[in-house]
Amino acid sequence: MEIDKRAYKSIKEKFSKIIYKKAIVNKKDLPNKEEIITLTYKNKFVAKALYNPKSAIIRILTTENEDIDYDFFYKRIKKAKIYREDILNYKNTYRWIYAEADIAGIIFDKYNDIGVMQLTSKLIEREYLKDIIDIFFNLSDLKTIYVKRGKKGERIKHKVFGNREKFETIIYEGEAKFIVNAKGHKTGFFLDQRENRLLLERFIKEGYRVLDICCYTGGFSVHAALKGAYVVGVDLSKKALEVAEENMEINNIPKDRYEFIEGNAFKVMEELIEDGEKFDVVILDPPAFAQKEEDVKRALKGYSALNYLGMKLAEKLFVTCSCSHHIDRELFKKTVFSSAYRAGKELFIIDYRGQAPDHPVTVGNKHLEYLKCLFAYINKIFN
Ligand SMILES: C[S@@+](CC[C@H](N)C(=O)[O-])C[C@H]1O[C@@H](n2cnc3c(N)ncnc32)[C@H](O)[C@@H]1O
Structure with missing residues (x-):
């Protein structure tokens, strides 16, 4: 899918993780359902991106010409964990995935052994959720992952993976202790x-x-x-x-x-x-x-x-x-x-x-x- 020069420059030179739909040269080429699209400029590969016909924004998944598969998610999730644990020194509780900064379409908070994921992409849910859940369990001590999908106003369907009995944990913030319930507001805390x-x-x-x-x-x-x-x-x-x-x-x-x-x-x-x-x-x-x-x-x-x-x-x-x-x-x-x-x-x-x-x-x-x-x-x- 060809993009205009401005979008090309913003991805290539400014490391932008989003572009606007209007940057697509031939709008009629756009799919009528959520899809991963390949963006090109002068017919050369630029990025793979999440496209949703209901949104004016196209979210970049990768600027490497790589497959979006188990390996892709594994590398990203691991990298995100290294930043939180080795660089920031967070131990058991942190925002593990923050949308486009890590992986477009996903927000994931870890509270001790409970994970809460917010998905904004039906496509990720349909095609990749099982793999992604598997990776989170593999890379951590998580026992439960609670998945929430949908924006405000939409009917939200929740899914639970792992231990279906435990949704609550106590986290530390300095000396302070807080009860976090995965079913609470947004991701709980x-x-x-x-x-x-x-x-x-x-x-x-x-x-x-x-x-x-x-x-x-x-x-x-x-x-x-x-x-x-x-x-x-x-x-x-x-x-x-x-x-x-x-x-x-x-x-x-x-x-x-x-x-x-x-x-x-x-x-x-x-x-x-x-x-x-x-x-x-x-x-x-x-x-x-x-x-x-x-x-x-x-x-x-x-x-x-x-x-x-x-x-x-x-x-x-x-x-x-x-x-x-x-x-x-x-x-x-x-x-x-x-x-x-x-x-x-x-x-x-x-x-x-x-x-x-x-x-x-x-x-x-x-x-x-x-x-x-x-x-x-x-x-x-x-x-
Ligand atoms: C961003 S959260 C606050 C987070 C909190 N300071 C913390 O550190 O956990 C915003 C809160 O505002 C509350 N809220 C929304 N509208 C309000 C209103 N008009 N009056 C009082 N509370 C409101 C929500 O119920 C929610 O708990």
Whole structure:
């Protein structure tokens, strides 16, 4: 399938792992079902790629002229493991496969002996899943692999391989322990925030009051509580909060040192402001407000409002995150700053971070970069 010069250059010179459908010279050549297609430029091999007629994006599988077979997946999965274990020094728990950075169409998290895979390609599921599962078992101590497929809104079919009884495990993040259930949100736990949660501990002092907005199963909350803070966690999901309580318990945090509120972050924060509550630290880690490009304007309004409310409640440290990849780092920072001005807070930037390195952003693939996490100190409060 011939591609245009621009796409050729972006694959060859910028190591881009995606191209757009519009780069195909003769659109009528495109198959009407999901297929692995060979991309050429001036009739010479360029890459093999995953093509899905429902998507505007074509995802590169390889730029080598190789077969897509057991060996291909074996080499990739092994290489990905070496990066996580030998370079990053992660032991039992890490994101093993991060889509195009490792293998297009697959996301795979390992939590001790439980693996959770998210598949976005029916073709991979149909043609290669058995091989891939076999490779994961062969290369690790995994006992169970839980496979989820489909995007939001689609009917999701799950498959289980290996031990069908065990879906839960306890992982360590520094001193903190967390229960991870393979059946939870996405792949069960937000490993992308691991380094940011660990950094939080550095700034927490005994007796601090910490507000953890969109706390899920208490990721930031547990770290703060372990450092002696009193924590208030807020989330919409009752199920997630039940696990958050359990996480506090397995970390031996006394019951009078935390409170979880089930509710809408915006509403809860408005009420806290009305009640005159203040927190030494406020953490905001909402879901992606912009799922697609068209959502950006609306999403920015959401971030702006959320950050304004959070900023009003914060007195010392403000940690604010966005996992919308359609909103880039500069734009998010600008939005946070304008909320700070409106709330009358002068900020010092302590650090502006991203996702954990087992979610690698490969050069030339900005689309793999999504998480932003800004740590700021509130230097001055203007009324
Ligand atoms: C990215 S996750 C947070 C991850 C968490 N900070 C951690 O470290 O594990 C986003 C969370 O926001 C929650 N959520 C989504 N919309 C919300 C809302 N309007 N108010 C409160 N929580 C919300 C979801 O239930 C989910 O648990």
